[in-house]
Amino acid sequence: MEETPPSLLALTPYLLSRVGKTARGRIAERLTAREMRLWHMAVLAALADFGPHAQRDLAARLRIDPSDVVKVLDELAAAGRVERARDPADRRRVTVTITAAGRTALSELTADTSAVQEEVLAPLDEGERAVLHSLLRRIFAHLHEGT
Amino acid sequence: MEETPPSLLALTPYLLSRVGKTARGRIAERLTAREMRLWHMAVLAALADFGPHAQRDLAARLRIDPSDVVKVLDELAAAGRVERARDPADRRRVTVTITAAGRTALSELTADTSAVQEEVLAPLDEGERAVLHSLLRRIFAHLHEGT
DNA sequence: CCTAATAGTAGGTGGCGACCCATCATTGGT
DNA sequence: ACCAATGATGGGTCGCCACCTACTATTAGG
Secondary structure (H helix, E strand, O other), rough: OOOHHHHOOOHHHHHHHHHHHHHHHHHHHHHHOOOOOOOHHHHHHHHHHOOOHHHHHHHHHHHOOOOHHHHHHHHHHHOOOOOOOEEEOOOOOOOEEEOOOHHHEEEEEEHEEEEHHHHHHOOOOOOHHHHHHHHHHHHHHOOOOOO | OOOOHHHHHHHHHHHHHHHHHHHHHHHHHHHHHHOOHHHHHHHHHHHHHHHEEEEHHHHHOOOOHHHHHHHHHHEEEEEHOOOEEOOOOOOOOOOEEEEEHHHHHHHHHHHHHHHHHHHHHOOOHHHHHHHHHHHHHHHHHHHOOOO
């Protein structure tokens, strides 16, 4: 009496969309508990992985509008998780660096995401999880390449 | 210079979220070209798979707010894709039925989704697609069961 | 030196999805 | 016959996301 229509379940993109959405939702849920959103996490991760960025480079890397980067950084800076500094070589640029507090926050967020992973992938064993992960990575790479 | 942060790519829920989002986006893109949204497709699929529903049953099945069902049906009915009829046995209820035009529309939407599947799953061979699909179905089932 | 391009900022828009409440007709229980 | 619950509806809110424009400061090119 409450089943999802089989003709939808037969479509992989539909499943991807649904499962992806709940994954996203559950992550967002935990992030909001820490007064963060997905973009905050992405920015912190980019800074941690690749070091300081100019804002426009952050925008390019994360494929987000530059004016939106500003807003995200405003909030991260207000919380002391990143620092903004004028680039002395080109005073138009602002170099953004992650702070110690930022790294701490990021590791909390990562832990949250791992917890979500545990929830979502519960029915799968280790091997299956690895398979899923590698399939998704290939799809992801394909989607974000050429063009 | 444009890579996604590895610490994010290591998290399966993140990948699910990203891949799911583009899947959703690409489907939505094609649906809008037909002046439809995801819920329209879901409703048509439910009606096609399970036959006529009272509106409240549609809401329960698709886990959508009853008042939103009304709006979706308004649009589907205006386009002649469903028919509403008062249930003579209980004149509060409205029985919704898919029309021939509705079935046609649904099959177009399904074709669109298959096309998206082709795009998104391009790098995977038949076997891999099957594996992915079955893993996703298990996750989906797990997410929508108990509670 | 002056102009065009660049980097950051401020502010506003529109779509969409999820939700919540008030209302009205109808029905079922007692 | 009456009152509470039910089904459909109309209306409105809120948050998120993606996008777009105008404006300022600074730099680079001719």
